[in-house]
Amino acid sequence: MSVGDLHPMIKVRRDLHQIPELGFAEWKTQRYILDYVSSLPQDHLEVAIWHTGVLVRVRGTEGARTLGWRADMDGLPLTEETSYEFQSLHPDQMHACGHDMHMAIGLGILTHFATQPVKDHLLFIFQPAEEGPGGAQPMLASEEFKKWKPDQLFGLHIGPEYPVGTIATRPGILFANTSELFIDLVGTAGHASLPHQANDMVITASQLAMQLQTIISRNIDPLNPAILTLGKVTIGTKQNIIPGMARLEGTIRTLSIEVMEQIKERILALVHGIEVGFQCKATIDWGAGYCQVYNHESLTRSFMEWADAKEGIQVIECREAMAGEDFGYFLQEIPGFMFWLGVDTSYGLHHPQLEPNEEAIPLAIQLITQYFTDY
Numbered sequence: 001m002s003v004g005d006l007h008p009m010i011k012v013r014r015d016l017h018q019i020p021e022l023g024f025a026e027w028k029t030q031r032y033i034l035d036y037v038s039s040l041p042q043d044h045l046e047v048a049i050w051h052t053g054v055l056v057r058v059r060g061t062e063g064a065r066t067l068g069w070r071a072d073m074d075g076l077p078l079t080e081e082t083s084y085e086f087q088s089l090h091p092d093q094m095h096a097c098g099h100d101m102h103m104a105i106g107l108g109i110l111t112h113f114a115t116q117p118v119k120d121h122l123l124f125i126f127q128p129a130e131e132g133p134g135g136a137q138p139m140l141a142s143e144e145f146k147k148w149k150p151d152q153l154f155g156l157h158i159g160p161e162y163p164v165g166t167i168a169t170r171p172g173i174l175f176a177n178t179s180e181l182f183i184d185l186v187g188t189a190g191h192a193s194l195p196h197q198a199n200d201m202v203i204t205a206s207q208l209a210m211q212l213q214t215i216i217s218r219n220i221d222p223l224n225p226a227i228l229t230l231g232k233v234t235i236g237t238k239q240n241i242i243p244g245m246a247r248l249e250g251t252i253r254t255l256s257i258e259v260m261e262q263i264k265e266r267i268l269a270l271v272h273g274i275e276v277g278f279q280c281k282a283t284i285d286w287g288a289g290y291c292q293v294y295n296h297e298s299l300t301r302s303f304m305e306w307a308d309a310k311e312g313i314q315v316i317e318c319r320e321a322m323a324g325e326d327f328g329y330f331l332q333e334i335p336g337f338m339f340w341l342g343v344d345t346s347y348g349l350h351h352p353q354l355e356p357n358e359e360a361i362p363l364a365i366q367l368i369t370q371y372f373t374d375y
């Protein structure tokens, strides 16, 4: 298929795919969205910016309530390994979590309602920094958002494991509580041949990494889902220098707030033990934490029934996911839901070879356009 034959929103997705930017640095992405929105008929539109985010309100004919649609904007610090001709132009940054798809779908729904009258006001939210440090919470608190705060709010996330045409969601908890985890260890550097004069942070960090893994396996009730993953450990500069510093970086995921607290208490205890036992100084930073995504029960249930009756759509009631999503902060204040949109790809989220099936873009635009029209 030549680029000229592409669905316009697939073209938009490819443009966005080429300019991934990290959380709160989405300036080119914001520019792209603003330029796109300004190319639409402006009669019913109002636009506001918040930091690197964008809010677009479509004035409804009656406007008794406002329905919101949210798309996240940021990419990840990853080197792309897809087979695309339209790979990222930004070295070591990639849209590997589908936010390019989310934005293209949001813009596609907006494009429809820029010309077709709709009863309710609609608010399109392009939110920065979902991957961290979290844009939803500060955006929710902003004056720009409060002015147009929707009465109900919806959003989607691409689901690599589901075929195109699948909508997977559930009433209640969909995504986990999360907390980032950063631990810095400071000992004493030294010559490799003089271990007794140094305080080796390779050994200390290794001990701590192993001990941290005992929290989930030995302290948490196995019937309560919980994860502690260390995704990055930084130690040392050369094979014959004993390093005096180490940094462990990870994430904690739970389906209950109490279990999150329990894990943090255990981390504090183990890190204190490491300080005493290995005579080093340790500091813990909990980074950004996200609350769970809790789908409004009756709204979700009725959407699932409505969508299942649509031709070409299969609705699945899925299990909870241990992924995090700061969309949960919006849902704490505004009733709504999020769902997985099937994009049928063998590589998962955050993988450098992620290639979502783009046929899901027009399908999702059609579905949500219909939902907002019927609703």
Ligand SMILES: CC(=O)N[C@@H](CCC[C@H](N)C(=O)O)C(=O)O
Binding pocket: 097, 130, 131, 132, 157, 178, 179, 180, 250, 251, 252, 288, 290, 322, 323, 324, 325, 349
């Ligand atoms: C859908 C998804 O992949 N979300 C991210 C959210 C990151 C949360 C936070 N920065 C953390 O790492 O704890 C995820 O990793 O689940």
